[in-house]
Amino acid sequence: MMLLAFLGQATQARASWWMPPNASLHGTALDHQLIINLWILFGLFMLAHILLFAGILLQARQQPQPLAHSRWRFELAPLAAIAILFFSLAIWSAHLWASQRYTGTDPAAMQVEVVGMQFAWYFRYPGADAAFGITRPTLISAAEGNPLGIDTADERGRDDFVRSQLVLPAGREVNLRLRALDVIHGFAIPAMRVKQNAIPGQTFNIHFTPTVPGDYSILCTQVCGLGHAHMQAVVRILPSADFAVWLKQQKAPPAEGQP
Amino acid sequence: MTPPSPLTSRRAAKPPGRSSSTANPAPAWRRPLAWTDHHYLALGYLGLSFIAVAVGTLLSLAMRIHRVWPTGSLLGASVSPEQYLALVTMHGTLMIFFVLTVAPQSGFANLVLPGQLGSKDMALPLVNATGFWITALALMIMLAAFFVPAGAPIGGWSAYPPLSAMPAAGPGQGSGMDLWLASLAIFCIGSTLGAVNTVVTVARCRCPGLTYGRLPLTVWSWLTAALLTILVFSVLFAAIILLSCDRHLGTAFFVPSTQWVNGVVTHRSGDGSPLLWLHLFWFFGHPEVYIAVLPGMGLVSMLLGNFTRRRIPGYRMMIATTMLIGGLGILVWGHHMFVAGLNPFAGTAFELTTMAIALPSAAKVLNWLVILWRSRPRFDTPMLWALGFVSVFVCGGLSGPILAQPALDAYLHNTFFVVAHFHLIMAMAAIFGIFAGIAYWFPLITGRALHERLGKIHFWWTLFFAYSTFLPMHLTGLAGEPRHYAQLDGIAGTAGALVRSTLPLERHITVSAILLGLGQLLWIVNVLHSWTRGTPASGNPWNATTIEWAPETPAGCTLVCEHEPCHYEQISASPITGDAKPHPQWAFEVSAE
Numbered sequence: 132m133m134l135l136a137f138l139g140q141a142t143q144a145r146a147s148w149w150m151p152p153n154a155s156l157h158g159t160a161l162d163h164q165l166i167i168n169l170w171i172l173f174g175l176f177m178l179a180h181i182l183l184f185a186g187i188l189l190q191a192r193q194q195p196q197p198l199a200h201s202r203w204r205f206e207l208a209p210l211a212a213i214a215i216l217f218f219s220l221a222i223w224s225a226h227l228w229a230s231q232r233y234t235g236t237d238p239a240a241m242q243v244e245v246v247g248m249q250f251a252w253y254f255r256y257p258g259a260d261a262a263f264g265i266t267r268p269t270l271i272s273a274a275e276g277n278p279l280g281i282d283t284a285d286e287r288g289r290d291d292f293v294r295s296q297l298v299l300p301a302g303r304e305v306n307l308r309l310r311a312l313d314v315i316h317g318f319a320i321p322a323m324r325v326k327q328n329a330i331p332g333q334t335f336n337i338h339f340t341p342t343v344p345g346d347y348s349i350l351c352t353q354v355c356g357l358g359h360a361h362m363q364a365v366v367r368i369l370p371s372a373d374f375a376v377w378l379k380q381q382k383a384p385p386a387e388g389q390p
Numbered sequence: 391m392t393p394p395s396p397l398t399s400r401r402a403a404k405p406p407g408r409s410s411s412t413a414n415p416a417p418a419w420r421r422p423l424a425w426t427d428h429h430y431l432a433l434g435y436l437g438l439s440f441i442a443v444a445v446g447t448l449l450s451l452a453m454r455i456h457r458v459w460p461t462g463s464l465l466g467a468s469v470s471p472e473q474y475l476a477l478v479t480m481h482g483t484l485m486i487f488f489v490l491t492v493a494p495q496s497g498f499a500n501l502v503l504p505g506q507l508g509s510k511d512m513a514l515p516l517v518n519a520t521g522f523w524i525t526a527l528a529l530m531i532m533l534a535a536f537f538v539p540a541g542a543p544i545g546g547w548s549a550y551p552p553l554s555a556m557p558a559a560g561p562g563q564g565s566g567m568d569l570w571l572a573s574l575a576i577f578c579i580g581s582t583l584g585a586v587n588t589v590v591t592v593a594r595c596r597c598p599g600l601t602y603g604r605l606p607l608t609v610w611s612w613l614t615a616a617l618l619t620i621l622v623f624s625v626l627f628a629a630i631i632l633l634s635c636d637r638h639l640g641t642a643f644f645v646p647s648t649q650w651v652n653g654v655v656t657h658r659s660g661d662g663s664p665l666l667w668l669h670l671f672w673f674f675g676h677p678e679v680y681i682a683v684l685p686g687m688g689l690v691s692m693l694l695g696n697f698t699r700r701r702i703p704g705y706r707m708m709i710a711t712t713m714l715i716g717g718l719g720i721l722v723w724g725h726h727m728f729v730a731g732l733n734p735f736a737g738t739a740f741e742l743t744t745m746a747i748a749l750p751s752a753a754k755v756l757n758w759l760v761i762l763w764r765s766r767p768r769f770d771t772p773m774l775w776a777l778g779f780v781s782v783f784v785c786g787g788l789s790g791p792i793l794a795q796p797a798l799d800a801y802l803h804n805t806f807f808v809v810a811h812f813h814l815i816m817a818m819a820a821i822f823g824i825f826a827g828i829a830y831w832f833p834l835i836t837g838r839a840l841h842e843r844l845g846k847i848h849f850w851w852t853l854f855f856a857y858s859t860f861l862p863m864h865l866t867g868l869a870g871e872p873r874h875y876a877q878l879d880g881i882a883g884t885a886g887a888l889v890r891s892t893l894p895l896e897r898h899i900t901v902s903a904i905l906l907g908l909g910q911l912l913w914i915v916n917v918l919h920s921w922t923r924g925t926p927a928s929g930n931p932w933n934a935t936t937i938e939w940a941p942e943t944p945a946g947c948t949l950v951c952e953h954e955p956c957h958y959e960q961i962s963a964s965p966i967t968g969d970a971k972p973h974p975q976w977a978f979e980v981s982a983e
């Protein structure tokens with residue numbers, strides 16, 4: 132068994148030990164914050180271990196009681212320093228969080244609805260009228276090309292189209308409206324540094340700006356049933372000119388499974 | 391002779407202090423005991439968690455092998471995705487509830503709490519015994535979930551609805567899930583009974599002179615954890631009842647009014663939210679993880695004092711940090727929900743409370759480092775486990791402040807980074823606490839010591855492979871690898887490539903985990919061997935100062951407590967700490983007739 136594992140290790144190509152490269156606007160500051168954090172906490176880990184090993188290996192002191200007289204120096208001052216450090220980190224990253232989440236999206240942002248169901252993601256574009264039509268669970272039928280149950284009685288929904296791949300323009304903010312049909316799903320695009328659960332009965336909005344064209348993975352990060360590991364999709368970021376061409380080619384009614 | 395008042399009288403019998411003359415405490419265990427006797431119940435609780443940890447470990451190894459060898463078959467049966475998820479769910483549930491809640495809290499408290507209080511028994515023996523049998527029943531029901539037709543539940547230990555609310559949502563979510571819920575509801579009752587007994591015992595059964603300020607830190611930890619248990623298990627219990635109503639009575643506490651599952655549309659009156667379950671569950675779930683680790687923290691403080699022969703500086707501050715961890719522990723649950731639908735402002739609020747709870751934990755670590763500073767302790771096995779606890783607790787604890795930042799958690803949530811975080815603390819630190827306690831109190835149970843050499847090999851083996859197993863998970867987590875994936879290989883497309891890229895590290899982790907698991911056989915051999923054939927241990931083999939090590943109270947005397955634990959006096963000019971003379975907490979006074 133071990134041999135097998137080691138053999139596999141030797142033959143496996145393309146190992147990954149670190150974050151996938153960032154491809155979003157807000158991700159740069161976030162990666163920076165994460166790396167600073169990792170270094171600081173790794174430093175604290177090393178420091179604690181140096182003190183631990185030095186403490187038990189160094190020559191014992193004459194006075195056997197532990198530094199009882201200088202607790203201020205050895206316990207409370209470091210504790211205060213840690214408090215300042217942790218809260219500084221917290222406040223700094225609270226800014227990042229606030230800039231991503233406290234405010235709504237730019238009104239000019241591109242709107243896409245993301246719907247999770249066992250075990251697929253669907254992406255609905257609002258069409259020319261920029262408005263999503265009503266959906267009804269009773270109308271859901273992937274076989275009839277209506278996987279989200281769009282009600283065509285609602286005019287706004289007639290030009291909506293649904294895709295199984297998310298296609299977005301680079302450099303323009305996008306607002307994703309997250310829903311789930313059956314159980315909770317976790318919508319994550321590691322390369323965009325984006326993650327938000329989709330919950331049945333509720334709608335959440337997240338917004339971000341993709342910057343680097345390319346294909347990136349969308350994963351489900353909340354266990355949702357036996358197909359959880361297979362619940363993936365791709366987000367394709369196109370240069371804005373290419374995106375305009377792509378958009379023009381799309382028309383309702385939805386064509387299943389084509390980008 | 392005028393009857394002396396218990397507290398001011400002079401000592402009638404000097405505590406024999408040094409081990410040599412002390413009677414072996416083992417006979418207390420061999421007397422015929424009532425079924426409500428806490429000694430039996432302690433062994434019962436430890437036995438339950440041994441069963442749970444053995445099963446849980448085997449499940450985790452099956453998972454590890456399946457992750458890197460998905461086409462292989464274990465014992466002739468290949469693992470399907472739903473079986474994999476059932477393995478994860480049952481592994482987590484068994485470990486968190488039946489190992490990490492039962493052994494350090496119920497097991498150890500029954501073992502030595504009365505002893506440390508200088509009391510003959512627990513305050514409520516009948517409640518205590520009932521709690522034990524209820525817990526045993528809960529374990530049986532939990533294990534039964536494997537044997538129902540569709541198998542065990544697949545939703546993870548936090549059982550988020552609607553997956554957990556609707557049998558149609560997946561295999562294992564039918565009768566398997568019902569058994570899971572029933573088991574945990576029963577477990578809530580059992581733990582609460584045990585906790586009530588612990589609280590009343592601490593309040594009522596302290597020997598004369600044992601003030602709250604002199605209680606060993608282990609007792610403070612059990613007390614804090616017991617108070618948390620009473621508070622939060624009641625919430626879990628309520629949540630389980632509500633979820634069961636959603637499952638069987640058509641209510642809608644945790645599911646919206648209209649549900650579409652597998653092509654079937656259902657309507658309910660009422661419009662509930664799955665988020666309500668998350669709030670209730672994590673209001674329980676976060677304190678729960680501290681219930682698991684607090685007893686270990688208390689024990690480590692006492693062991694460091696014991697084996698360095700030093701006082702614990704700032705004893706009152708250590709009591710305060712224990713209580714602060716408990717108190718703040720109920721204010722941080724939202725950090726499990728940053729990207730699960732929590733209001734973003736609440737995310738920031740929970741970020742701040744979570745940073746706040748890191749401080750009492752940091753204060754404890756600093757205190758441990760101060761005790762150890764230039765101490766040249768004795769490296770008996772219990773001490774090694776305590777030192778190992780400090781190491782893994784620091785390692786796992788430090789990723790907490792990273793995860794506490796919503797901006798960063800939005801990348802790391804539900805990746806293996808979180809898995810690394812909590813396995814280092816729970817699977818390692820808390821388990822190290824259990825190993826420390828068993829090694830330390832083994833002479834008290836059996837009258838014999840564990841084999842030192844074997845114990846040390848087991849310790850170093852475990853420490854090495856624990857780090858080798860759990861450290862790389864930080865990296866696969868940073869690479870974006872999500873939890874609960876039944877399959878890493880053979881998934882098409884970009885996403886498949888991302889997940890697959892972690893396989894080399896995954897293989898290393900699996901090999902380490904198998905070796906880590908195999909190493910535990912050393913411990914089993916050691917316990918079995920030492921129980922029957924180990925070197926007989928003297929009454930107070932570690933030169934401890936806490937009262938569970940006191941010899942039998944001589945006839946006509948009362949046991950009283952004189953001061954805090956961990957008082958030692960240096961008797962030779964040499965600073966080698968082994969020469970320090972313990973001043974135990976206990977003393978014997980002639981009873982007033």
Ligand code: HEM
Nearest residue numbers: 679683725726748751787790791793794803804808812815
């Ligand atoms: C130093 C203080 C600590 C901080 C700041 C902290 C912070 C966090 C945060 C923010 C999370 C959520 C991560 C996520 O799901 O994305 C988390 C998860 C977790 N922590 Fe900690 N933690 C600390 C100590 C502990 C301790 C002492 C334990 C256990 C004894 C523990 C056990 C867990 C567990 C089990 C989870 C994962 C639960 C799950 O998702 O299944 N943590 N911690």
Ligand SMILES: [Cu+2]
Nearest residue numbers: 351353355359
């Ligand atoms: Cu999923």
Ligand SMILES: [Cu+2]
Nearest residue numbers: 676723725726
């Ligand atoms: Cu928590």
